[in-house]
Amino acid sequence: MEFAPLSSWFPNNSNWNTEKKPLFIAGPCSAETPEQLMETCLEIAKNDKVQVLRAGIWKPRTRPNNFEGVGKVGLEWLLDVKKATGKLITTEVAKPEHVEEALKHEVDILWIGARSVVNPFTMQEIADSLKGVDVPVIVKNPINPDVALWMGGIERIYQAGINKMAALHRGFSSYGNTKYRNEPMWQLAIELKSKLPSLPLLCDPSHIGGKRELIYPISQKAMDLNYEGLMIETHRDPNEAWSDASQQVTPQRLAEILDKLVVRTGNLETLEKAGLSDKLENLRTQIDKIDREVVENFVARLELVKQLGDYKRENNLPIFQLERWQKVFESRPEWAETMDINPDFVSAIFKLIHDESIRIQTERKEDF
Structure with missing residues (x-):
């Protein structure tokens, strides 16, 4: 359209x-x-x-x-x-x-x-x-x-x-x-x-x-x-x-x-004409690098989640554990506050991470 x-x-x-x-x-x-x-x-x-x-x-x-x-x-x-x-x-x-x-x-x-x-x-x-x-x-x-x-x-x-x-x-x-x-x-x-x-x-x-x-x-x-x-x-x-x-x-x-x-x-064309676009691109490159590291850390975390799910099944433990869930959602915003980051933002991120962790653990198939 x-x-x-x-x-x-x-x-x-x-x-x-x-x-x-x-x-x-x-x-x-x-x-x-x-x-x-x-x-x-x-x-x-x-x-x-x-x-x-x-x-x-x-x-x-x-x-x-x-x-x-x-x-x-x-x-x-x-x-x-x-x-x-x-x-x-x-x-x-x-x-x-x-x-x-x-x-x-x-x-x-x-x-x-x-x-x-x-x-x-x-x-x-x-x-x-x-x-x-x-x-x-x-x-x-x-x-x-x-x-x-x-x-x-x-x-x-x-x-x-x-x-x-x-x-x-x-x-x-x-x-x-x-x-x-x-x-x-x-x-x-x-x-x-x-x-x-x-x-x-x-x-x-x-x-x-x-x-x-x-x-x-x-x-x-x-x-x-x-x-x-x-x-x-x-x-x-x-x-x-x-x-x-x-x-x-x-x-x-x-x-x-x-x-x-x-x-x-302002726009990018104006910045380029003024020779000021290099700093913008440099900052974006740094952000891209950190974003990739964040994704790599997500991959590493979710691999541990898979291992955790296997361990729970092997020992007949339920996937969802209330005490652990409460600890995660209390500690992460507290960490955020000490680092001067919006705790609500961090809570929202870890809510998504926790939902994905539960999904991975519940969808893991046992070998027959």
């Missing part, structure tokens, strides 16, 4: 992307009243760095009797915002009727939310409604941490004839409490990008963080990872917002965040 660049989303007379810079989308989580939407967007539009204004019109909620959006009347307000600011506008669609109404009200960009992407039937219905239409579509990651499901949603829209697309990383549901509303699991977004390299990748720090104080650091990490843009929820008075109040910022705070961001514009 080959996707169009973000610059193709904009009218020919637009000066956006005359140089490499991110796509910034901002606006309230929900359109609440004509005044709230217009006032918020007029303030945001003063910032030339923001190219697209957003607002939720239909809001899928986990439980009924919560605010579920103002409905299609909000599209009229959004169109007024477009006329008043000259900016492009975007909203979420969750079914064919939404697509029809959004296009009727001159919505420039559609996005599909996590709750829709998780359902292939819904994605196919939306895809069918987009056939023959030339409109950019942003596909959020599904709630589940499942790259195949995310890719499947993107493929359905692409097969409908849409090549102006982007993936929006908004984090994933996970067990346990973390500082995030939705665990970022950055490696999954990177995996998607590696599979679909021409697909623009955007980040939604509002939904990942869930708290406005986390929006800047998440945004900066996205820039460091070479994401091509951000969608940040912005409200004239976030504390009074009708939905997701804690993760919205004021237009003034949005401007501060965007001004503070460091955008990584």
Whole structure:
């Protein structure tokens, strides 16, 4: 699949992307009243760095009797915002009727939310409604941490004839409490990008963080990872917002965040021209050497695991030994801390190693 660049989303007379810079989308989580939407967007539009204004019109909620959006009347307000600011506008669609109404009200960009992407039937219905239409579509990651499901949603829209697309990383549901509303699991977004390299990748720090104080650091990490843009929820008075109040910022705070961001514009070609690429290659060579040694040590360890499994069988011992398992998972993170390495990282590695050790021991065949 080959996707169009973000610059193709904009009218020919637009000066956006005359140089490499991110796509910034901002606006309230929900359109609440004509005044709230217009006032918020007029303030945001003063910032030339923001190219697209957003607002939720239909809001899928986990439980009924919560605010579920103002409905299609909000599209009229959004169109007024477009006329008043000259900016492009975007909203979420969750079914064919939404697509029809959004296009009727001159919505420039559609996005599909996590709750829709998780359902292939819904994605196919939306895809069918987009056939023959030339409109950019942003596909959020599904709630589940499942790259195949995310890719499947993107493929359905692409097969409908849409090549102006982007993936929006908004984090994933996970067990346990973390500082995030939705665990970022950055490696999954990177995996998607590696599979679909021409697909623009955007980040939604509002939904990942869930708290406005986390929006800047998440945004900066996205820039460091070479994401091509951000969608940040912005409200004239976030504390009074009708939905997701804690993760919205004021237009003034949005401007501060965007001004503070460091955008990584360097590339290998620039380094080579400046004669600075040798150090990069030298460091990579050293990493490759150490990685090979790590793999060789894995081989040596797993050979010992095989011998251990044989010994346990010969002496009628069970493969899994709780005390040993507990000792490994207590000692390795402790070693990591003494060496100033993230203990959670080391725990995750040894969990994988232990799983492979159990697999090898249980799959060893006895001679008959």
